[in-house]
Amino acid sequence: MTIPRSRTAAATPVPARRRSGGGASSFRSRVLTPYAMLAPGIVLFLAFMAAPIVYAVYLSFQKTQVTGLGLGSGARKQVFVGFENYVAALADPEFAASIGRVLLYGLVLVPAMLGLALLFALLLDARGTRAAGFSRVAIFLPYAVPAVISSLLWGFLYLPGVSPFYFVFDALGWDAPEILSSDLVLFGIANIALWGGVGFNMIVMYTSLKAVPTEIYEAAKLDGASEVDIALRIKVPIIAPSIVMTSLFSLIATLQVFAEPTTLRPLSNSLSTSWTPLMKVYRDAFTRDDIYSAAATSVVIALATLLLSFLFLRIVQKRAFGQED
Amino acid sequence: MTATATAPVDLPRVAEPRPGKSRGDRGKPNWIATVILLLGALYCLLPVFWVLTASTKDGSELFSTFTFAPSSHLWDNIVELTAYRDGVFWRWMLNTALYAGVGALLSxxxxxLSGYVLAKFTFPGKSTVFSVLLMGVLVPGVILAIPQYFLFAQFGLTNTYWSVLLPQIISPYGIYLARIYAAASVPTDVIEAARTEGAGEMRIFSTIATSMMLPGLVTIFLFQFVAIWNNFLLPYIMLGDDGLFPITVGLNGLLNQGATVPALYTLVITGALLSVLPLIAMFLLLQRFWRVDLAAGAVKA
Known part of the structure; x- marks a missing residue:
């Protein structure tokens, strides 16, 4: 990330404002000042991001050992157990099942959400679309609704007796699908996340579409390209980086789904306490008081997320900071 | 601000809206696109319509009348919700406003400050600092929440306002955005001019740079505000005392009780309506700041 030309650019003005001309003052302005200004950010980062991660890793290699009957002080102590918690976590069929569910959930959610977001963004950007302002705001609006509240709203909409869908199905004399049953609840939750996320992703893509100069389209038009050709052959490739970024963010959000299934649990009996990996971590840590295996499981989830981060870093560093000096 | 006036600067233009796409030039109506978008809008507004009508119903009507048929009990429901446990609902609303407002401001x-330094200073270790911070973008807060709980427990800080407020001040994504805004909107010449006039670095930041970055900073504030407002896991884990709950945790608890006391359902629904209104209002008022281009690194505000 070091940009060589920035070094020369910043180095020139320094002598001009050097007061005493000593090396100490230049060290101060070059090194101490920026670090002093970065201190709040760095301290908060270390305290609330780095330290918890280090602590979780430490806990994941520990275990409580009970000696004798486990009575009296000193009967319980924390010991180092190596990878035992990891082996146990990875071998746990509940964990494997929760990962499987989350992968299926991501497979359903991410393509549907981003496909719709891209479609909406292209339509908003197309010529001749009417009421585009209204549609844009309406589709973006769910982003303002917390996941707990949207799960609550959709949960009621899925509930037979309250739901308008059941009303329609009843009127037509059909058997309504039970969205809160174990077969379909995954789709029900994916729908809640899609509802909350499609607008945000649409706005991200629409913003990058707006940055493209129109002349490109005019030229394509003169060559006889249709509106659809322009959308698929020119607009989509141009905003491809946005699509990649939103996909990555969505994938990461998928891995940590927690609020939606937790909120729906009182309304459905097909959601176990280990329905997603994070719900299992929560249960292990707080219901079963097994913080060590909870720590091991969350480290596994974090590592999986980190794999995606590296992909992200590569893309961002190539694209984002060309304009700095 | 004298520096801005005296320095011969040419502010970089942060991508103007496309000229050919102005309101007058719309071409002939494209009905297919319009209808698809309106269907999308309908889908997104459906739960909002539902909560608007459902919150006007009393407990029995909720399960008996047609979903979208409004009734007349909205006020009764609000009164009942306000009376519930001495107005704990409004306490939750205030707590949420406090967590999100103060948290987002500090964040x-x-x-x-961090983004400005990373964009405008050259110093040893800069790329390392930025890379490490950027990795934080993808370490989701949700995965941090449980270890954060154990760390806070070590210091006896769980179940306090601090336990929810402090961890949400650091926002790697906010720093990432701020770096982009600072690079695009604060010209190096202006900083140099101010330095020549003897202004201190913090003064340059707080009087000159922040005002130039302001539209971008509003976007960061909104992002963080919504993120804290929406956060469920952290307060869910940290807090045991329901006097400290934000609205998300409070309503989740109320819904849980509703499983055994269905009369609480109307309260949950009314609470859901009241809790989304302020956020939706803020959203509509400030929507021009929601223009984020994640990949190209340019933000138009």
Whole structure:
């Protein structure tokens, strides 16, 4: 990330404002000042991001050992157990099942959400679309609704007796699908996340579409390209980086789904306490008081997320900071 | 601000809206696109319509009348919700406003300062600092929440306002955005001019840079505000005392009780309506700041 030309650019003005001309003052302005200004950010980062991660890793290699009957002080102590918690976590069929569910959930959610977001963004950007302002705001609006509240709203909409869908199905004399049953609840939750996320992703893509100069389209038009050709052959490739970024963010959000299934649990009996990996971590840590295996499981989830981060870093560093000096 | 006036600067233009796409030039109506978008809008507004009508119903009507048929009990429901446990609902609303408002404000300040330094200073270790911070973008807060709980427990800080407020001040994504805004909107010449006139670095940041970065900082504030407002896991884990709950945790608890006391359902629904209104209002008022281009690194505000 070091940009060589920035070094020369910043180095020139320094002598001009050097007061005493000593090396100490230049060290101060070059090194101490920026670090002093970065201190709040760095301290908060270390305290609330780095330290918890280090602590979780430490806990994941520990275990409580009970000696004798486990009575009296000193009967319980924390010991180092190596990878035992990891082996146990990875071998746990509940964990494997929760990962499987989350992968299926991501497979359903991410393509549907981003496909719709891209479609909406292209339509908003197309010529001749009417009421585009209204549609844009309406589709973006769910982003303002917390996941707990949207799960609550959709949960009621899925509930037979309250739901308008059941009303329609009843009127037509059909058997309504039970969205809160174990077969379909995954789709029900994916729908809640899609509802909350499609607008945000649409706005991200629409913003990058707006940055493209129109002349490109005019030229394509003169060559006889249709509106659809322009959308698929020119607009989509141009905003491809946005699509990649939103996909990555969505994938990461998928891995940590927690609020939606937790909120729906009182309304459905097909959601176990280990329905997603994070719900299992929560249960292990707080219901079963097994913080060590909870720590091991969350480290596994974090590592999986980190794999995606590296992909992200590569893309961002190539694209984002060309304009700095 | 004298520096801005005296320095011969040419502010970089942060991508103007496309000229050919102005309101007058719309071409002939494209009905297919319009209808698809309106269907999308309908889908997104459906739960909002539902909560508007459902919150006007009393307990029995909720399960008996047609979903979208409004009734007349909205006021009764609000009164009942307000009376519930001595107005604990409004306490939750205030707590949420406090967590999100104060948290987002502090977070924006720290992000702006860090992003500005990363964009405008050259110093050893800069790329390392930025890379490490950027990795934080993808370490989701949700995965941090449980270890954060154990760390806070070590210091006896769980179940306090601090336990929810402090961890949400640091926002790697906010720093990332602030760096982009600072690079695009604060010209190096202006900083140099101010330095020549003897202004201190913090003064340059707080009087000159922040005002130039302001539209971008509003976007960071909004992002963080919504993120804290929406956060469920952290307060869910940290807090045991329901006097400290934000609205998300409070309503989740109420819904859980509703499983055994269905009369609480109307309260949950009314609470859901009241809790989304302020956020939706803020959203509509400030929507021009929601223009984020994640990949190209340019933000138009």
């Amino acid at each position: 924006t300040y720290v992000s702006a």
